[in-house]
Amino acid sequence: xxxxxMLVSNRGxxxxxxxxxAKPYTPEGIISGADTWDxxxxxxxxxxxxxxWNGLNKKCKGIRKGEIVLLTAGSGTGKSQVCREIxxxxxxxxxxxxYIALEESVARSVRGLMSINLNQKIHEEEVxxxxxxxxLKVSWEKIKPYTFFHKHFGSTDSENLMSKIRFxxxxxxxxxxxxxxxxxVVSGIEGDERKLIDYTMTKLRTLVEECNFGLIVxxxxxRIESKSGHEEGAVTSLSHLRGSHALAQLSDMVIxxxxxxxxxxxxxxxxVRVLKNRYTGDCGVATxxxxxxxxxxxxxxxxxxxxxxxx
Numbered sequence: 001x002x003x004x005x006m007l008v009s010n011r012g013x014x015x016x017x018x019x020x021x022a023k024p025y026t027p028e029g030i031i032s033g034a035d036t037w038d039x040x041x042x043x044x045x046x047x048x049x050x051x052x053w054n055g056l057n058k059k060c061k062g063i064r065k066g067e068i069v070l071l072t073a074g075s076g077t078g079k080s081q082v083c084r085e086i087x088x089x090x091x092x093x094x095x096x097x098x099y100i101a102l103e104e105s106v107a108r109s110v111r112g113l114m115s116i117n118l119n120q121k122i123h124e125e126e127v128x129x130x131x132x133x134x135x136l137k138v139s140w141e142k143i144k145p146y147t148f149f150h151k152h153f154g155s156t157d158s159e160n161l162m163s164k165i166r167f168x169x170x171x172x173x174x175x176x177x178x179x180x181x182x183x184x185v186v187s188g189i190e191g192d193e194r195k196l197i198d199y200t201m202t203k204l205r206t207l208v209e210e211c212n213f214g215l216i217v218x219x220x221x222x223r224i225e226s227k228s229g230h231e232e233g234a235v236t237s238l239s240h241l242r243g244s245h246a247l248a249q250l251s252d253m254v255i256x257x258x259x260x261x262x263x264x265x266x267x268x269x270x271x272v273r274v275l276k277n278r279y280t281g282d283c284g285v286a287t288x289x290x291x292x293x294x295x296x297x298x299x300x301x302x303x304x305x306x307x308x309x310x311x
Contacts, residue, residue: 052089053300055287059274060253063090065175065214067279068205068250072219072241073257074230078270078291078298079218080104080112082257083178085298086216088116091146095175098168100150100161102184109149114139121296148172158200161185162207169211179204181218183243197244205250219247233260238275252278255286268293269301 006015048062063069063086073079080101087097091113101109111123118139122128128136148168161179168174179185183193185200208215221230222242228234236256238248248254254276261267268291274283288301 049090049093049095052085053272053287053289055300056255056272056274059280059282059284059286060255060277061280063176063214063216064279065212066208067252068208068215068217069253069255070217070219070241070247070251070276071255071257072221072236072275073259074221074234074261076231076261077257077259078289079257080180081291081296081298082289083180083216083218084112084116087176087178088113088143090176091143092117094146096146096148096173098148098150098165098172098174098177100152100164100178101180102152103180106149106151110140110143110147113143113147115296117142119295119297148174158185158196158203161200162203165204165207166211169213174213176214176216179215179217181220182247183220194244198246201244201246201250217251219243228260230258231261233258233263233271236273236275248276251276257289270298 003015006012046064046066048064050057050062051060071079071082080103083101087099090097099109099113104112108123111128114136115122118131118135120127120131122131122136150164150168165177165179168177182197182200204215204217220242221236221240223229224234224240230236230240236258238254241247241254253274256273256275258271258273259267259269270289270291272286272289274286277283289298290301291298
């Protein structure tokens with residue numbers, strides 16, 4: 001550090017060498033285009049896991065690690081059931097999931113996932129008591145190796161949530177995390193809801209990039225000034241997300257679900273609409289899902305008819 005000491009030590013030529021060979025100062029994080037060839041040719045492809053619904057696959061090309069998928073719909077439309085269907089499908093493909101459902105118990109979450117492969121609503125006691133324990137155990141054995149749950153009910157501060165998710169990904173090797181729902185995270189915390197969701201979404205985005213996992217987040221919609229609200233099948237929009245624009249801005253995929261719960265004919269039919277698609281840019285109606293009240297399952301409607309209607 002002291003040029004005079006180098007001269008005294010007969011190292012004057014070293015000073016001259018370093019002066020003439022000094023590289024221009026570049027602030028941290030600035031990369032010259034001349035240094036990007038290795039980035040161009042590196043293999044950074046990510047595995048896409050197909051959804052079990054063809055229409056959604058056509059627009060979104062599956063679900064991937066490193067992305068945030070936001071699911072939104074009116075109250076009672078079936079967001080949680082959509083989560084269970086996606087989670088159960090990932091489990092069937094031997095992907096490990098972390099399931100954080102803040103409005104239900106762990107028992108309800110486990111039974112909900114088991115109901116998918118049993119095609120029966122075993123969370124209902126009247127249904128469960130007619131199924132023998134051996135059948136239940138077989139179903140439970142299928143999900144046991146690939147699931148971790150967060151035993152908590154209600155709101156939780158963002159820092160606590162981040163530490164739990166980090167542990168699920170790093171300690172439990174979860175590939176995908178389900179958070180149902182983000183509005184519940186901040187509901188019991190004093191302060192501006194918008195700012196709290198901004199902060200939480202920014203933290204989640206950073207965590208997804210750092211730890212490379214897939215995050216499926218459920219979000220509520222705000223009330224709209226319309227003759228029919230979201231519970232009556234109103235079209236979903238990014239502007240309807242409740243709480244903060246960061247929900248749309250920081251998500252890679254936003255998918256809305258629309259169902260007229262008061263319809264006497266179509267109350268079990270749910271329209272699936274892609275509101276944002278950072279992966280392919282293809283937005284609009286993707287498919288329709290039909291709810292079976294007997295089995296509790298969601299199945300895809302006529303895909304050809306959906307395409308004709310959308311066009």
